[in-house]
Amino acid sequence: MSKLCRNLFLLFGFAAIVVMCFTMKVEKEVLLSSLRNAGFYLPGVLGVWVIVYAFNARAFQLIVNTGSHERHLSYRHAYKLTVSGFAFSYTTPFGFGGGPYRVMELSSYIGVPHAMSSVVLYSMMHILSHICLWFFSAVLFAVFYFDLMSPLLWVIFGLFAAVVLGVFILFRFFYTRGVLVRLFKPLLRIPLVRRPAARFFEKHADSMQEVDDNIAYIHSRPRVFKYSLLHEFLARVVNAMEYYLILLSLNVSLTYVDAILVLAFSSLIGNLLFFLPMQLGAREGGLSLAVRFLGLSAPGIGVFTGIYTRIRELFWIFIGVTLVKVGNRRLMR
Numbered sequence: 001m002s003k004l005c006r007n008l009f010l011l012f013g014f015a016a017i018v019v020m021c022f023t024m025k026v027e028k029e030v031l032l033s034s035l036r037n038a039g040f041y042l043p044g045v046l047g048v049w050v051i052v053y054a055f056n057a058r059a060f061q062l063i064v065n066t067g068s069h070e071r072h073l074s075y076r077h078a079y080k081l082t083v084s085g086f087a088f089s090y091t092t093p094f095g096f097g098g099g100p101y102r103v104m105e106l107s108s109y110i111g112v113p114h115a116m117s118s119v120v121l122y123s124m125m126h127i128l129s130h131i132c133l134w135f136f137s138a139v140l141f142a143v144f145y146f147d148l149m150s151p152l153l154w155v156i157f158g159l160f161a162a163v164v165l166g167v168f169i170l171f172r173f174f175y176t177r178g179v180l181v182r183l184f185k186p187l188l189r190i191p192l193v194r195r196p197a198a199r200f201f202e203k204h205a206d207s208m209q210e211v212d213d214n215i216a217y218i219h220s221r222p223r224v225f226k227y228s229l230l231h232e233f234l235a236r237v238v239n240a241m242e243y244y245l246i247l248l249s250l251n252v253s254l255t256y257v258d259a260i261l262v263l264a265f266s267s268l269i270g271n272l273l274f275f276l277p278m279q280l281g282a283r284e285g286g287l288s289l290a291v292r293f294l295g296l297s298a299p300g301i302g303v304f305t306g307i308y309t310r311i312r313e314l315f316w317i318f319i320g321v322t323l324v325k326v327g328n329r330r331l332m333r
Contacts, residue, residue: 041249045312048241055235057082059228064118066224069110072333080323087320113207117214128171129232135164137264144257181208246308
């Protein structure tokens with residue numbers, strides 16, 4: 001990536017942090033009260049993400065280094081790209097910013113098609129890990145909260161299992177046969193965008209096909225697929241520790257299973273409203289619904305949890321944006 005582009009990412013990141021700080025709708029007294037009551041829990045919440053990003057970085061490293069190229073991404077640089085990539089994903093609508101940043105950093109070493117295929121495949125793996133978490137949480141709920149399972153919930157559970165199975169089949173289809181070309185071709189049949197899409201496809205068809213070929217090449221290594229998905233799933237499970245510590249700080253009595261269920265439900269709501277930067281308000285609402293359904297309660301739980309998570313996000317966004325200027329001279333060997 002050129003120095004100019006890297007500086008633009010840096011400026012955008014810091015501008016986004018300033019905007020987010022001024023748009024946090026939290027009264028000063030409430031914020032100060034939360035920080036006073038946080039104790040050692042807030043450092044614990046911030047530290048959990050050291051481990052979460054460690055698993056994410058390992059999954060990303062496995063995918064990048066499995067491509068049909070001779071370059072090697074070290075774990076240290078994979079961690080840097082992971083933290084910075086998620087920082088830009090947090091600060092942009094639809095989580096759009098992280099992918100282009102990673103592609104631009106990797107493309108000067110392994111070329112645009114290899115960089116795009118690695119980033120696209122990792123994004124698909126990240127989505128798949130969320131789906132695995134939701135299904136795993138549904139099973140946990142059916143086992144540990146069997147008394148709450150009504151006939152309606154059993155029907156919903158069966159439908160959800162069918163949807164998860166269908167998504168797995170769909171992902172496997174895209175992994176083995178490519179994703180970009182197959183997702184782009186329907187645009188060639190839409191009246192208003194058919195002609196510009198056809199011109200774009202005619203110009204970039206070979207590059208898009210090369211990206212799909214690289215995705216299929218990586219998928220042909222099942223060990224990499226399994227281990228990268230496992231690391232992403234473990235990152236989700238460790239992420240539940242954040243909610244476990246937050247709820248403990250509010251004197252809520254809960255188990256780690258409860259924390260996983262709360263994370264899964266708030267994550268589901270947040271991803272359904274993915275177009276909001278930092279998923280503003282979505283996760284807090286999902287968390288409030290989850291704790292109420294599980295019989296866990298505390299005064300102002302949504303507000304205090306929102307404060308914790310926003311502080312954590314701003315902290316790691318600042319680190320990720322700062323890392324844009326660090327360790328770029330020898331990103332890959």
